[in-house]
Amino acid sequence: MTDTNADDAHRPLSAHWFRTTEPPRRPVVVTGAFDVLHVGHVRFLQSIAERGLPLAVGIESDERVHAWKGPGRPINPAQERAETVAALSCVTASFVVEGPPGVADWASYAELLRPLAPAALAYTAGDRYAQAKIRGADALNAQAWELPFTPGRSTTAALGRLAHTL
Template structure:
């Protein structure tokens, strides 16, 4: 499903954990309580949790020139410091390479037990299709209302 032969790649920021993991992907730009709760709940199901962080160019293409606030390396380092996270990788590739098949191709070698996402995720259907294609479960977790990076950034800029 790659666009023009271009594919997504994953660069691990530390050791790749053993065992079949639960995988969560996203931007994770300004870490907040919603992120922490989501990741903790996913890890509490007893499998190693690995997190894929979208690289800076992909985030900028999707969210605009002011994003991300933190670099992919910084976001990966912060996520790696969380007790619930067993490993982190950075997802790179052209921003238009973003369909469920592209992610399935990238994640298949991990043989994930499940793909984790939050309720209301705009990519819910794609994550369900990707999980199904890999023989994994799709785990939906509750959303922590009124907590998103975009909402936090809007609140901060309104103060100035």
């Protein structure tokens, strides 16, 4: 019998593109849950797009978000999150990141993104994975862009406010 968890740990990440068969070349790439879209997401994505490069947004799969964020998350399924983000005028394309939740190191993301030849990887100030994203950008010969975080605007904060009103 095969140990599924051991096999999963060696399975690479994959991208399933939403509504496109040809991903953009040399985009700025961001990844995240983008579970409940809020103004912090919109400001972040718009500020990237204002720099004039195509923007590709990677949406973490339901399995990955659930493992990282816990019970009850994600609120919205990955395909709907990808569709919602892709509908923003500042976003060129979106894709769902599939793979075992334990595969989250910078080298795995670099391999996933290598075919895009990204110009930059973007993240918000205070991102707990900032150092990994900087290492991934270096491995891809891309820039690492740190953009401002909108204080008090996160999916977790939005869900907390909602819970208090119910």
